Amino acid sequence: MTSDNALTSVEAAVRRRSGDLVELSHSIHSEPELAFAEHRSCAKTKALVAERGFDIAAGTAGLDTAFRAVYGAGSLAVGICAEYDALPELGHACGHNIIAASAVGTALALAEVADELDLTVVLLGTPAEEAGGGKALMLEAGAFDDVAAAVMMHPGSYDMANARSLALSQVAVEYHGREAHAAVAPHLGRNAADAATVTQVAVGLLRQHLNRGQMVHGIISEGGQAANVIPARSAMDYIMRADDTSSLRELRDRMSDCFRAGAVATGCDFEVRETEPTYLELTPDRWLADLFRKEMQRLDRNPVTAQIEAGSPFGSTDMGNITQAMPAIHPIVGIDANGASIHQPVFAKAAAGPSADKALIEGAVMLARTVVGLAQCPTERDRVQEQHLAR
Structure with missing residues (x-):
């Protein structure tokens, strides 16, 4: 199969299944599910590839x-990584329904040319990107061991071919004090809510001295039950x-001192625990990203410049862990969300609108054609396979 034939074939395959892919996206969007509980969304994402004859193994990595x-x-x-978890209260405000449908479209398209291009197509259902680090857990468990390169797309407010993201660590902090009557015997209490307050003040003052690129944000998830009882427990995320x-x-070390300050100032005990794996920074493969940029331009999209990409990290994602392990990309495909x-x-709301439907179809087309480009470029194919062997 010639290069042009393969490129044409995968695009035609995506567009031929566009109705099914849009229906999948809307169905996932209508029933949002939280991290590690995406049972309906997972089943929906598997259905179309099961019909196509993909060999499916469920419960990968014990998830x-x-x-x-x-x-x-x-x-x-x-x-090809598919995400399908939603956010508490907000549903699919990160557009993971679009990600899942575009991943399925990419996989179905590549199946059409797998034999001719000597490809193995691996669609990975990766739960809990918003909280839990499903990809990091799957990577550690060996679910990506046979994969030489990985791709996915993410919807956003603009088009970005070489998107990057920040490394992330999330912790739960608990303070344990002593109850007492707030009026009769406050001197007998140790106020865990005050410990949280001291911590927030310390973190607020630290912000002035953070290094470029460092950020902290958090909430008090528990701060007492009754105003006339000294709180014996408080919790923060x-x-x-x-x-x-x-x-x-470095930032975690400095934040640890802030957490400790709350305990020291109030006489409370405290504990800090990680709630999910560390998300590593997203470092896309330059060659794959450049090829995806050309695909964006071919479809009359307008990806932001490299200068803007360098200064605009796209939050944090466990796809960063994958990009640290192998050549991979996580481009942003823009949708119209009224600003x-x-x-x-x-x-x-926009994640199930016409612009989102267009993004998922074009995203699948661009991802599939990018993989075809990799498969048909001997030097780049050798490069990723040599890196895979080295792993």
Whole structure:
């Protein structure tokens, strides 16, 4: 099969299934499910590839809502990552319904040319991107061991071919004090809510001195039950982000001192625990990203410049862990959300609108054609396979 024939074939395959893919996206959008509980969404994502003859293994890496669906037996195995978890209260305000449908479209298209291009197509259902780090857990468990390169797309407010993201660490902090009557015997109490307050003040003052690219944000999830009882327990959730893992380690050390300050100032005990794997920084493969950029331009999209890409990290994602392990990309495909950004209610509504439907179809087309380009370029194919062998 010639290069042009393969490129034409995968695009035609996506567009031929566009109705099914849009229906899948809307169905997932209508029944949002949270991290590690995406049972309906996972089943829906598997259905179309099961019909196409993919070999599906459920419960990958011991995760009930993870799966691997494989087609072909070529020497180059390429993974396509599907996300389908939603946000509490906001539903699919990150557009993971679009991600799942575009991943399925990409996999179905590549199945059409797998034999001719000596490809193994691996669709990976990856739960809990919003909280839980499904990809990091799957990577550690070996679910990506046979994969030489990985691709996915993410909807956003603009087109970005070489998107990057920040490293992330999330922790739960608990303070344990002593109850007492707030009026009769306050001196007998140790106020865990005050410990949380001291911590928030310390973190607020620290922000002035954070290094470039470092961020912290958090909430008090528990701060007492009754105003006339000294709270014996408080709880906080904090997220720390940085440009890279080295900077993140430094930030975590400084934040640890803030957490300790709350305990020291109030006489409370405290504990800090990680609530999910560390998300590593997203470092896309330059060659794959450049090829995806050309696909964007071919479809009359207008990806932002490299200068803007460098200064505009796209939050944090466990796909960063995959990009640290192998050549991979996570481009942003823009949708019209009336100026809203991800994680806003307006974006959730837009994620099932006409612009989102167009993004998922074009996203699948661009991803499939990018993989075809990799498979048909001997030097780049050799490069990713040599890196895979080195792993």
